[in-house]
Amino acid sequence: MSDLSPLQKTLLDWFEKNRRDLPWRKRYDPYEVWISEVILQQTQMDRGVAYIERFLERFPTMEALAEADEEEVLKLWEGLGYYARARNLRKAAQHMVAEHGGTFPENAEAARALPGVGRYTAGAVLSQAYNQEEPIVDANVERVLSRLFDVDSPIKSSQAQSFLWETARSLIPKGLARDFNQAIMEFGNLVCGKKPSCMFCPLTEECEAYYLGIVDHRPVPAERKPTVPVEVASGVLVHDGYIFIQKRPEDGVWPGLWEFPGGNVEKGETPAEAVVREFQEELEWDVAPAEKIAVIRHGYTTFKVTLTAFLLRFTGEYVGWPEPVLHDATEGVWVSFAELDKYTFPAGHRKLIDMMSRDMRYAWLV
Template structure:
């Protein structure tokens, strides 16, 4: 346990370890608020290696707040494609516009102003205020929660309100004045590299203060609440081909995958086959009378607590009518296969495109039009 008299020794051990072991991450070069902000948003729900790749590409495409604010939403979503949780990208876009109009293009340093930006909650505001501006705020992410659950042997679910409050309060008490940038990152880095899911206690700089280590139970911490049940979904989608062109449509600005382009389709209803579902969906959504030519694949993908089986078909028009009546989209196009890359698709549809790109049997489609 870290007692008051030990605080300085604890933080010193942690900071020394961080100085010697921190990873060379691109946003650690200059700690500019813009780069810290983008990295924090990007790394939520994203593995570090992937985050670094996307971050580097993003900075080439959008080097500053202004370039984000002035971009079209389609370009923002395209740069985010594959990272998931797209509301993060939309909020980055909105926040950049707000910084341009309300803060004269300068990233605000004041905690409340940072917190007022779209997509920024307590954690991210604390991370930016401390890491970019060296202010005395804590930044408690899942790594820090895990470290504290072990240091203080928290034996109830870590996400419980009182435990979260305890971790925040304790982190704030331990925070050395003026050293928030490194202290917060050190705790997160410790959770990522040493006090990870499988704790490497033999390498730990704060082992002597760890209650779970003393009791021999790091693997029993953190205590987690029971997981939410996984829901299986059967969905059908169709690649409607006509004279070498494929039909795509843009989803509305509200709801799941808002503003994304897609191959139309929808859930397979009870008593329906996927073929029946796809024909019904094309009639309901575009008033297209289609016929399945062949089944391409069943693409499996997951989002939040859903596991989706996406039944994918190649379709043809029963009559020559290529003009849709749109009931579930804001716009539509007939495009060649090689033009699909210019549009942002949901993960399952992107997998389908990759599959078609690889198969010899789809060469005619890739070269058509």
């Protein structure tokens, strides 16, 4: 390691002393690294590790994931959001079993051709599993490099991203890609975080932002898009002790997930009026609110959703559990409250289920 720069040596020495015991670091198996990286792309480390362990326990091999039912994959993914990631994992596993002998390809071009695998994921797997000198730039690396080299452009701009990826590649020591890439990511998470610990940082002498006294101003944030408020109403229709749920179509928002029927509250409507209208339009059922269950607020990248949920009852005469006329959904079923746990719901609807399970008003249903 005598030919390393001070920056490279400091990061590698720091990582050797501070590396965390994480699931994929036991063997650096390409499949395990790939699963871990995809799960952690939009998930905090502490929370993501539990998902990684559960996912690998259920699908320990590429073949197991490729053969899995999509519903089961989505259910195991529930709570992580961005469900396209879960679908792409399964599709990519099927592709690798068919075309690459059930292993993650070692060629960067072939890796980036997989469903859901872009520049970051390809670099993460190739560098960690195969020790290839491929760069990775996540939010942690963005923070470290933008401070070390005083990147004064908005961090998501093409100018900044081009500099960051080129710099990340140039910094990788020959033969040490696995440790160096993990070192800079780990460092950005534990030391050079959103609230940097400059007092304990071994890189202050290398850091341009520290020298200039502008660490808190790097990285330069991207311009924030305005959050659009959306008001929706949903109904928990109970009939003879069972609840009706429906499956969303494969296109649009939350494709393939299950939900309590409902929709947007239109101008001039109350949420109660909206849910009655939606049940008539979507299912051709006449219902009425028995009571309001809760108002649930849930944020997404560009939307802030206010969900008003109602307990509903039929207003007409129905024998048994009637079949709906499905205009928007692809499937509808009557289930007990306990059976709801078998289905994958969007976050707001899962919050509603959890809320009802703890509310003594609904003990008769639970």
